[in-house]
Amino acid sequence: MIHLRDVARVYSAGETAVHALAGVSLDIDRGEFVAIMGQSGSGKSTLMNIIGLLDRPTAGEYRLGERDVSRLPEDARARLRGRGFGFVFQSYNLLPRMTALEQVELPLIYQGAPDRRRRAAEALVRVGLADRIRHVPTELSGGEQQRVALARSLVVNPLVLLADEPTGALDTATGEELMRLLTALVDEQGLTVVLVTHEAEVATHARRTVRMRDGRIIEDTGARAGARAGGTAS
């Protein structure tokens, strides 16, 4: 479903150019649970941003399904981002003063989707927060907040769930709980998850691990022939 071919992302910072991604090829299929690992600066977050259409590659090709999305204009990317991807961040990124239900409704508002209340409530039930629907972030624990964020990303029935260090701000037990929830969503509902982390322990939940260093993939436990050729060529 996700096909990246020789994707590069160069940031120009004054005179010097920073090669955050230096030619990455990667294929991810529906229902996969992929962990992208690497140290900070390895390019794993940049890769996630490009997959989630928050960022654009400076070179290379990105196809989502049959569609080339590497050169989409900003508005089309925004719409596709809202419908196709769900994001979970280390710092939850919930809006202050909004109830859990309103947080989860947000993506549906921008889609102009009908039946928002019910769908948002259902998503909260899926993550086990049926009794926290009316709570605002300050009334929720870290784990609960992260599950609200998870519900917000699930409510649009995304093609891919992108999680950037989702357990980074949680204690071990709560983090473990969240990972089990994610695993269950993959196993039982066929969700596709791309998990970015630097913790090996967290990555063990994934079925496939992609290791990155200096903007390149150095190891991919689930790469197929075509992708491997692209990823290891340089």
Place this chain on the structure above:
Amino acid sequence: MSLADAFRITLRAIFANRLRSALTSLGLVIGVSSVIVLIAVGQGTQQGVTDRIHGLGTDLIFIESSRAATTSQAGGIAGLAETTLFQGDAEAIEAAGIPGVVAVAAQVSVEAHAVAGSENVGVEAVATSSRYADVRDLEVASGTFITPRDDEGRGLVAVIGSRVAETLYPEVEPVGQEVRLSFVGGRLILPFTVIGVLEEQGGANEVNDQVFVSLEGMAQRLRFLFTPTGDVRVTRIDVQTASGIDEDRVKEDISNVLLYRREAIEPDFTIQSQDDLLKAATEVSTTLSILLGSIAGISLLVGGIGVMNIMLVSVTERTREIGIRRAVGATAADIVKQFVMEALTLSLFGGIAGIAIGVGLSVAVDGRELGGQQLTMLIQPWSVVAAFFVAAGVGLASGSYPAYRATTIDPIAALRME
């Protein structure tokens, strides 16, 4: 995103920061209300002046000495010695038989205090001839106006305006009573016999507060009013003309009569018709309205800058929120919509509150006295409508740039913010 959803987001943001929102709107409340109030003051003043000029009568021409002291100035009596206009001028104009001239009356008017028994009232004392009743179309309610015999005689007779009569003689019939007029702060007090009371005049008419006395009688007491040749100095000559005549022509004829009498080329007098006065007054009050409106406009501009300032701060503060909204699918247009609508709503809140306060204030002070002047407020519907649309325009203008700034925020960086 639908407009209803955008409006819901707007209301939430505004109510989340109640105090800040209220203070932001306050700038526009003050701006809009001052526009409405100041335009009402300007227009009300114009209306008042116009009414006064109309109240003088119709088809009048006024001749004044270029050097005459005006009635209301302190020491008005002493200033009379300066005047270059005479009773003889009035008689000459009447005798010249200028086509269109109906009646001519000279007058000296000074401020005075009228005293009768224990009552007293400030009045304008007008020393004039019997012709004045024809010029100004005055009718007496009782007694008579100054008669031709009074024009010749030395008697001190007075005809009083209706309001003067009510104040001085609440119980008795004024005709036949004595009224004392006190000039120059009491340094000259003369006793007069009331021979008539004028009918009440409607509108903003000065006649109700005037006391008319015989010019000849006054001159006998104030010898300095006489010139060496026996003429009487006056401050003004009023000419009643037939309606529908060419006023400019009459003015020119009068001017020629006066110049001939003076054997002069340069006039030492001014001749103005009622239309001239109206034009001058309208010019003054239009300038006043524009000036007041501009001052109010500046406060509206300042209010708009306040809105933009707060919106810029708000965008910076909500960088992370913008990032989150972008991540869940908000387009640049959605973000623009959100911030423009927020600025627009704040401005319209301010605009509507400003209209309410401006109209309320105008109604409340209408007719009140301020520094001895009665305030006339004339609320202009167009000023209310204009204020509303200006507020809306201010909202759009001051929301646009911050909204544009909001769209330039990089969602990736915004989401990384701790």
